[in-house]
Amino acid sequence: AQSVAQPEDQVNVAEGNPLTVKCTYSVSGNPYLFWYVQYPNRGLQFLLKYITGDNLVKGSYGFEAEFNKSQTSFHLKKPSALVSDSALYFCAVSLWPGNTGKLIFGQGTTLQVKP
Amino acid sequence: DADVTQTPRNRITKTGKRIMLECSQTKGHDRMYWYRQDPGLGLRLIYYSFDVKDINKGEISDGYSVSRQAQAKFSLSLESAIPNQTALYFCATSDMGDEQYFGPGTRLTVT
Secondary structure: OOEEEOOOOEEEEEOOOOEEEOOEEEOOOEEEEEEEEEOOOOOEEEEEEEOOOOOEEEOHHHOEEEEEOOOOEEEEEEOOOOHHHOEEEEEEEEEEOOOOOOOEEOOOEEEEEEO | OOOEEEEOOEEEEOOOOOEEEEEEEOOOOOEEEEEEEEOOOEEEEEEEEEEOOEEEEOOOOOOEEEEEEEOOEEEEEEOOOOHHHOEEEEEEEEOOOOOEEEOOOEEEEEO
16 A cells, blocks of 8 residues: 655754755655645645656755655655745655556654754 | 635534534545544544545445535535544545645534
């Protein structure tokens, strides 16, 4: 069965430091991988995606993620964290070929950036 | 978020009541989805629709039904609400298998 794991419920980082939010996946085909962010009382917002090609993907708000096929990981990174980055982050996967657009989500990681 | 709207935004209802959550989108997408979010569980897919005539069950469809009234409208019904359906419900849309766009959510409480 396909699954996504975010091993950390919460990540704490000081403003200005680099941040990493971890994601690993288990699928039987070629994955489409996504990161979404959820601010309080808001819906999910798309950050970035990996479909194919370059393993390093750049997205919104200075975030990037690295696809590692051998480690089945897709960690979210940012070189310098901002207090405004504090939010709930979700990793998600869907499958290609036969992509139905159905997403399988991880359980979410709360990012807390302290001044 | 303005491209995908959900009504109501908050709702408190009693066990056994029927309730409908509505979703509208202006993105022109064919695909629409309903998810529920529970703390520590992420989002789980309830139903999805690839066009007006195509509706499919997701992983947790029991106790729910949907209606795709038009390309832009997709509603979720709880036929007889129960307390464990208390959750945050999201509607989303997408173009083919691309990224999904989410509405602001409906916070449903069943007492």
